Amino acid sequence: MKYLRHTYCLLSLIIVGANESNGQQRPQYTQYVFNNYLLNPALSGTENSVDVKLGHRMQWSGLKDAPQTSFVSAHWSLGSDYLWQNPLSLPRESDNPMSKSYMRHYTSSPAHYGVGVMAVSDRTGPISRIDAGMSYAYHLQLSGTNNLSVGTYIGLSRISLDENALDLETDGDPALSDVLATQFKPDASIGVWLYGARFFAGLSVQQVIPQVLAFTKSSNYKQGKTVPHFFATSGYKLFLDEEISLIPSFMLKGVSNLPLSVDLNVKLSYKDQIWIGGSYRKSDSFSGMVGFNLKRFANLTYAYDQTTSTLNRVSNGTHEIVLGIQIDGAYQVFSGGRTWR
Template sequence: MKRSIYIIILQFVFSFYCVAQQRPQYTQYVFNNFLLNPAISGIENYADVKIGYRKQWAGIENAPQTSFVTAHWNLGSDYLWKNALSLPDKGDDPMSRNYMQNYTSSPAHHGMGVTAVYDELGPLSRLDANLTYAYHLKLNNTFNLSVGVAAGVSRVALDVNALTFEDQTRIDPSISNGIVSQLKPDLGLGVWLYSGRLFAGASVQQILPQKLSFTGDRNYNTGKDVAHFFVTAGYKLFVDDEISVTPSIMVKQVSPVPASIDVNLKMAIKDRFWIGGSYRKDDSFSALAGINISKLLNLTYAYDFTTSGLNQVSNGSHEIVLGIQLNNVYEVFSTTRMW
């Protein structure tokens, strides 16, 4: 391979964070919106833990891989009864049509959580670790509005050992002056409106403007963090007492690239098994499935069928998430109030 090709690759690496999405892509955010919106902190009556892994564009060497752990819980020692955070009675289905008819919003309360996301893209890696806090306000008998903040650090690193040239005797200055890693402060905000059937939210990540460069060479140090904006909404419909469907939409904006639009649909049976589909404009179709194994464990999986030009070389994307519901004394099987 010609040396000039490596220079082009280097220019892409060093400027990538200036012109493209910097946070990982997710398909199962519909299962864990907390990844994108800190206002969801403490929305459940138990500690909601998620452990996930995503393999983007399988079949392409050095394609993105993402691992994450999230956890959030409501603050306070008292359980909230007959509201968005608890069952009407032990063992009943909290998302059944009968319960929704008598749904009442939760009293005002606080929530907090933690997120840790590790993302790899070729020689680049990124670790985002945040603490989150949310306040849930009771608007009326059926609606809550929560406001949340996420604060933490981001570590972005370049593995210079993964960059090799045909002529190792002539090392490019951008490599010889390379900055191996850098630590930056991180801040995100979000709002979340929810009732028994409806949810809507908006959030922004990477609010703080930060320069991002891996070299002292001025020709390659134009990288910077850019804000990521998310807006989503969905509504739960009942086919009968045991089957429900939930359509939802997500719009994501990362300047200067065009907005990304996802349309999703989930069908659940007794909130024990569910299947779903998703379409991401100009990118992919996705198939999703999940099972609530017990009051402690649930497992979900998604496969993305790539529709962009990458489908010539990619075998699609895989994403799997394990959910753990700690201190779930009321034996809730469904893992999320909304989705």
């Protein structure tokens, strides 16, 4: 029985993410500021383009069975209302939609709807999780240059245990006699997003549907559960001159019974063609980021995290790479991102 209890206690610790550096049940991202859609469904359809992102994250490289996360996401606006110099419009050939002069005449976009899809695969040791679903958002036009959107995400989570990856002290441990290797759980999140030409601010909650998490059919070991994850973020774009911009931002993450997580970020961009950035996550890591845009259709970004917690004794840091593609279906051309990206 001691092996039975030991095994399920171990699995419970893994599934609830109860460790000092990443005390959350959902994947952690460094470059979320360039793809807040992963955390907030209210971004669905923010601009008049299909915003596609593909990414992979290798957390704590060098550490056996460390978290590995891959994701793909896409979201776009619905309807055909386009106004000049707002998120739903395309600039003329000679315009730079990220420039200071372009934003001087920026206006809020008309009220519209947005939808999106995403899939996230996350694996830590013997536990793997796949989340997939769809999002919907409504964007309200405010006066002047501002829009407010409200969105929701509905999906399904597949959570699995690889029995063969377990290293047990005794072969045939009774802990695996009634193991529940795969289970499916409904998932949902909600969010709001306020944005303009040069700023953004958002609030969101993931895992709003409480679920029991256990890898056994025995009622004696069903103590694991999902908890809501709260996110609050904001940023502002400052122009140092016509060609150089600076975007400071922050994010607060809250999970029940865990300390508040604080992220501070900054991005320095030149002509919106190449940029560098940095991030600090309190009591966890420092990060360096770099990226470049390929004309008006794609961008490639990379981030490296240097762990500052005690995990740095066994970890070689974290690597994260993201490929972004902007597809404008209405004009049948590729269009780069704009506003505060």
